[in-house]
Amino acid sequence: MRLSDFIVQHVDRIVDEWEKFAATLTPAADSMNRVELRDHAKSILLAAARDMNTAQTKAEQIAKSQGEETGKTPTLDQAAASHGELRHTVGFDLVQMTSEFRHLRATVIRFWVESLTSPEITYFTDMIRFNEAIDEALAESTAAYAERVTRSRDIFLAILGHDLRAPIQAIGMSSEILLRRAGMSDADLGYIKRIKSSSRHMATMVSDLLEFVRSRLGVTLPVVRKPMEMTLACREAIEAASAGSPDCDPVFITTGDTQGEWDRARIDQMLQNLIGNALQHGAATHKISVTLTGGDQYVSLAVHNDGEPIAQEAIGSIFDPLVRSINEEAGTHNPSTSLGLGLFIVKEVVNAHGGSITVTSNFGDGTTFTVVLPKKG
Structure with missing residues (x-):
């Protein structure tokens, strides 16, 4: 048979x-x-x-x-x-x-x-x-x-990330209240500032994790465009980054008309991750620079840092999730606290706004991430 x-x-x-x-x-x-x-x-x-x-x-x-x-x-x-x-x-x-x-x-x-x-x-x-x-x-x-x-x-990570936001926010708010108290010693103030800075880092990591999981579950990154000033957003992002790295003083140059329609919360995510990446991976002895140029229909943002360049074989995967291809051996402003999601989130935000992002990196010139965003959707 x-x-x-x-x-x-x-x-x-x-x-x-x-x-x-x-x-x-x-x-x-x-x-x-x-x-x-x-x-x-x-x-x-x-x-x-x-x-x-x-x-x-x-x-x-x-x-x-x-x-x-x-x-x-x-x-x-x-x-x-x-x-x-x-x-x-x-x-x-x-x-x-x-x-x-x-x-x-x-x-x-x-x-x-x-x-x-x-x-x-x-x-x-x-x-x-x-x-x-x-x-x-x-x-x-x-x-x-x-x-x-x-x-x-992915669903577990989404639930975990969502539930972590409340206690992290409570830590940040509590540290802010303690900083306003009078009569505290310099040592105590230092501890509280460290708690506040750490809670801010954790909040950024949780936010990145949630965006990553959202993309994995097939949900596109939502954006709500409203009129905003990109120069102001850059200044505030640099100020926030400098607060967590007091030894760093980024150079900011802005020219042209930088008013446009973007999602402010998403733009903040993009700026924080780009500037944070430059602070983390730039040479400890060199400053970073942020250059914003406004045109008729687009704005161009370039974030530059000196230091160990990105390996050429890693350039193609630099925006992939859970990838950390920067040379961790180089001297840096900050130790690595990254989940390997920062540049992935940057790419997602840029794509959601219909823009583009490129990176160049070599010895002598350093590393530059360049973002071009249309002023309107």
Whole structure:
């Protein structure tokens, strides 16, 4: 009997074996009923059998073996993907889920071989097609499982970041109140200023984390454009950065008309991250400069710092999330407290405003990030 026909005739027997094995995958299986243990096993097997009976060219066979979409089986993919999602939901780990397919493959082959009386050359083709189908199902289940894991992690990070904002804000406000008290010693004032500065750093990191998670969950960065003065925003961002780094005095040069329509909160994020990046990674013995130039339809912002340049091989990934490619060995104004999200957030803000950002970095000239933003959307 051909393998596809065998699977159809003995599908319930095979699924019984699947159920017995799935029941051993504890602790998740301890709380699962019979239907949950069997899950999409029957659908996967019947879809695999239909796939095996479908004519396949040599090119399609090669394409399928390489994981390409050509020649894939939609019903098999759907059943396998649903299986991966549900196994994640009930608490199976990835090893347990993939072991189900290993056991299924072994069970089908064992039952089929035991039923054969004499081998035929066509059986080898059946074996190849069956293994292709199971590999395809395993790949789809694994991808769906991994996607659920990633989404669950992102949602957890979003909740964590959101809940952290309240205590961080309380720390900042409390330190502000304490700074206004009279009669405090210089040492006590120093401690409070350090608390305030640290809370500001934490707030920035949490904000960056939330923006990163939002992008991971497929939500575009929202912007609300209102008239604002970019020069004023730059001055305030530099002042805030200097408060956290009193030994640094950035040079600010502004020319032209810098009035436009932007989202002030997002622009503040962009400026804080760009200036903070320059302060953190610039040489400790050199100042940074911020140059703002206003034109008829655009403004151009350049943030420059001297010091160790960005490696050329890292330039292409400098705006990727969770990447910290700057040479940490160089002398810096500040130790690294970055999550590797600052420049990613900068890029997101620039894109949301329809602008562009470039970076140049080399020995002698230092590093310059240049942002060009249209004045209106």
